[in-house]
Amino acid sequence: MTDKAALGVVSAICADEAALVARLRAGDDDAFADVVRTFGGRMLAVTRRMLRNEEDARDAVQDAFASVARSVATFDHSCRLATWLHRIVVNAALMKIRRRRRKPEDSIDELMPRFYADGHRIDPGPAWDDSLVEKAMVSADSRELVRRAIDRLPESYRTVIVLRDIEDLDTEETARLLEITPSAVKVRLHRARQALRTLLDPHFRERR
Amino acid sequence: MSDPMISCQEFIRTLADFLAGELPKDQHERGELHLKICPYCVDYLKSYQLTIKLGAEAMREEEENAESAELPEGLVEVILAGKGR
Numbered sequence: 001m002t003d004k005a006a007l008g009v010v011s012a013i014c015a016d017e018a019a020l021v022a023r024l025r026a027g028d029d030d031a032f033a034d035v036v037r038t039f040g041g042r043m044l045a046v047t048r049r050m051l052r053n054e055e056d057a058r059d060a061v062q063d064a065f066a067s068v069a070r071s072v073a074t075f076d077h078s079c080r081l082a083t084w085l086h087r088i089v090v091n092a093a094l095m096k097i098r099r100r101r102r103k104p105e106d107s108i109d110e111l112m113p114r115f116y117a118d119g120h121r122i123d124p125g126p127a128w129d130d131s132l133v134e135k136a137m138v139s140a141d142s143r144e145l146v147r148r149a150i151d152r153l154p155e156s157y158r159t160v161i162v163l164r165d166i167e168d169l170d171t172e173e174t175a176r177l178l179e180i181t182p183s184a185v186k187v188r189l190h191r192a193r194q195a196l197r198t199l200l201d202p203h204f205r206e207r208r
Numbered sequence: 209m210s211d212p213m214i215s216c217q218e219f220i221r222t223l224a225d226f227l228a229g230e231l232p233k234d235q236h237e238r239g240e241l242h243l244k245i246c247p248y249c250v251d252y253l254k255s256y257q258l259t260i261k262l263g264a265e266a267m268r269e270e271e272e273n274a275e276s277a278e279l280p281e282g283l284v285e286v287i288l289a290g291k292g293r
Contacts, residue, residue, distance in 0.1 A: 029291070036287050040279030049267050058283050065287045113252070119215025127251035133258050137265055146266035165260050166267045190224040197259040204255070 017081050024072045036065060039082060043089040049162050050093040052151055056100070057093075064092040090167065094177055097159060105154035111195035126206040133204055142203075149199040157192035164189050214238045219249050223256060 023031035043064060047057035067088050075084055114122040136142035150158055163174045164185070175182040219242045225231045226239045243250055 069291045115217040119217040121216045124248040128255040143266040
């Protein structure tokens with residue numbers, strides 16, 4: 001299916017979302033298949049980002065659709081179908097993360113900025129070069145480098161970056177999903193961004 | 209009355225809230241003042257913002273690729289077969 005055709009399908013579904021949900025609630029297998037084929041690719045992208053493991057990502061999408069089938073009666077139209085599906089698949093991926101998080105995570109303290117006793121930063125280093133960053137935005141190799149840096153973060157830090165900065169969830173929603181306080185989300189996100197910045201720094205600092 | 213000057217450590221500690229506009233007004237103003245006198249923190253703030261942007265761009269590119277691809281047919285079949293279990 002081309003992008004244009006896919007967009008047409010999604011638009012048609014949006015226009016007739018209530019009818020689609022009604023069919024889903026009635027147990028219509030064709031409606032369920034339409035939802036799987038239309039939204040499944042995007043949902044798999046979300047689980048791949050969160051889990052970084054293809055088998056787990058596919059399992060989480062499968063779990064999410066099982067949840068959709070069980071809970072479609074609770075869909076209350078206060079949000080779009082796509083938003084509801086997004087929440088369900090994020091939850092399914094987080095369940096996977098919780099199940100596999102068994103070993104202690106590495107500390108990221110060494111990736112935090114360091115300070116003298118008077119509060120000045122130790123070795124601030126050169127500023128980032130705008131032209132290098134601009135090139136990175138359009139370079140497949142550079143984007144891969146950034147993804148590899150994100151993958152180097154311990155899972156709890158990578159997860160909060162994905163939920164807040166990539167999936168665009170707000171602090172409260174992220175806190176609810178991660179079962180931590182909003183303050184803890186803020187602290188963890190700030191540390192994660194600082195650690196990622198440190199990992200990217202050698203690639204984007206001005207050459208002197 | 210609190211000191212109008214803050215250190216780099218204090219500025220960077222509160223940077224996320226500063227950027228999100230979630231600091232109390234007086235603290236935000238102290239952050240603005242710090243940026244006027246500290247080029248290193250100006251650079252840090254800029255690289256912090258670019259880090260967020262680079263991360264989002266890199267991960268969203270993956271999503272765009274995934275959206276243009278369909279869900280693998282084998283997975284669709286497993287999901288449809290599992291409906292109602």
